Amino acid sequence: MAEIDRARIGVWGPEGTMRVELGKIREFAKAVKDPNPVYADEAACVAPPTFLMTVAHWVGDLGATRSAVKLDYRRLLHGEQEFEYLAPIRPGDVLTFRSRTKEVFEKAGKRGGKMLFVIGETEYRNQRGTVVAYTRSTVIETADAVRA
C-alpha cells in the first residue's frame, strides 16, 4: 500500500521550467491528429488543450515532486485528468511549474478492499509571472495489482 505523509499534503514541491516551442506544438498536434493550421502559425499559435502533458519531458516523473504520497506503481490507474486554462500559452513562453498533492482519500473498491485516490495538481506560470494553467490528475491505487 501507499505510504502517506499527511503533513505534506498541499505543500508545493520544487519548481521546474519548460520552454514552449512551435516545433514541439506542431509535433504534439500531429500526434493527436489535429491539422489545425493555427498550430503551425507562430503569430496566432496557442498550445493545444492537452499540450501541458509534455511537461513529462522535463520532469521524468511528476510523482517525484509530490512527496506526500509514495504510491505502489504496480497498482496504479490514471482515473481522471483536468486542465484549467487561465491565459493563453504561446510559443516562446517559458513556463515555471510546481506540483503538489492536493487531496488524498479512500473509497471502498467494487470487489472489496480499499482504493486510494490521490489528486495531484501542477501550476504553470509564464515569464511574466501570470498563472496560465493548472492541471490536476487523479490517480487510483487499487487494492489488487492492476489486471489487464
Added chain:
Amino acid sequence: MATRSYEDVVEGQELPPFVVERLTRTDLVRYAGASGDFNPIHHDEELARAAGNPTVFGHGMLTAGFVAKCVTDFVGPASLRRYKVRFANRVWPGDTITCRGRVTRKYEEAGEGRIDGEVVATTQRGDVAVTGTFTAGLPRRGS
C-alpha cells in the same frame, strides 16, 4: 480559423464528430515521443504481453487529445477555459475511435459568454473509452 461566436451556439447543439480510423502502433509511438510518456506498456509488445495484456494499448491521454481536437474544432483553441476527462476503457491497435460532444449549458460568467459541454469517445465495439466535460468562453458576434 474563425472562432465561433456565443450567439451562434444553442444548448443541446452537437459538435461535429471526429473519427480516428484504425489506430496504429505507429500512432502510439508518435504520441509517446510527442508527449514524453514512454510507459513501455504502450509500445513494447513483449512487456505488454508479459503484464497480461493481449498487446500494447493506447495512452488514455492520446484519446483525450483526439477528444480535445473535436472540442477545439468547435470552439477554437484559445476559447477553452476548462477540460476534464475520465478514463473508462482502453483502446487497442486497430480500433476506430469516434469522438462526439454536445453543448449542455449557455451562461454568462467572468464577463464573457460561456458554454459547458460533455464529450465522449467510443470504439467500434461500443465501449466508452473516455468521457469528459469542457467549458469555453466565446466572443460576441462582431466583437
